[in-house]
Amino acid sequence: MDMEARAHSEHPEALRLWLRLLTCTQLVEKQLRSRLRERFDTTLPRFDLMAQLERAPEGLKMNELSRRMMVTGGNVTGITDQLVQEGLVDRVDVEGDRRAYRVRLTARGRKQFHDMAQQHEQWVVEAFGGLSEKDVSTLHRLLGRVKETMVARSQEPAA
Amino acid sequence: MDMEARAHSEHPEALRLWLRLLTCTQLVEKQLRSRLRERFDTTLPRFDLMAQLERAPEGLKMNELSRRMMVTGGNVTGITDQLVQEGLVDRVDVEGDRRAYRVRLTARGRKQFHDMAQQHEQWVVEAFGGLSEKDVSTLHRLLGRVKETMVARSQEPAA
DNA sequence: TATTGTTATACTCTATAACTATA
DNA sequence: TATAGTTATAGAGTATAACAATA
Structure with missing residues (x-):
């Protein structure tokens, strides 16, 4: 558990800060991942996508989702496909641009996200307790x- | 670039802090990854393993590396294999326990790590500028x- | 031509579990 | 039995590039 031993050199403060930042994020992230998996059988990117949609009741276009999630488009397609199949989100046509979709939470998706978000928030609050x-x-x-x-x-x- | 839009709910401070922590770490990490790849054709875990060894001139056992890098043993074997093949680290027997090795930087590994570490540190210093x-x-x-x-x-x- | 989104592919990173050899 | 390390496998997560349809 001592990744921070990487620090050496003449600018040790910045380096030690970076390693600690990385360690903290990894510790919290691993815990959230494994708990999301255990309790809700889902992953962080799926949760993240749903969270983006929860803030946008009218839905988001694929490229907007991609930008907000900081990943490339192909990945968003894959995650969206899974969630569509489970009935948690749907794709609706964008009027006036037949290339584009908007992705929205379904009622079921909204309900499930609400349950997850409540737990998730509690875990985060504990992490910063x-x-x-x-x-x-x-x-x-x-x-x-x-x-x-x-x-x-x-x-x-x-x- | 707005992952932080995920915040909602009644404990928004902790949640917003977590999302910001995650965003910052991802931004810095992506930059470091792509630069390590471009300039040194290496990855963050490889760099990390070498950094652990640089602090332990006598070498580290596999389970100690695993613990410090916060990953499971099988992964350390894979990364170590690559580095051995490139002549950057070597495995030396542990006296009195024929099950165990210690992994050490070779002279070449030490030199290459030094070059990388200097650049890496500069990138980190910039990130916190x-x-x-x-x-x-x-x-x-x-x-x-x-x-x-x-x-x-x-x-x-x-x- | 440029843009939206999908498909195909490959690679990194990781965990789990079964395994070998030694303690 | 327990421990050190390896192997095999699977899956998450990601990027890149080629592609189709539409603008």
């Missing part, structure tokens, strides 16, 4: 800067 | 609490 409200907001703010840095960089021309 | 020294240390400290929470939990009997 060692932090005060102020700590949580500090973390959120500082990580926001990291996110900005990375997003800004990804929009620059390649170095 | 938006933070002051104090921010970095605050983040490190708060994430340390999260890590403790998760590690403590994983040692409890199953819920």
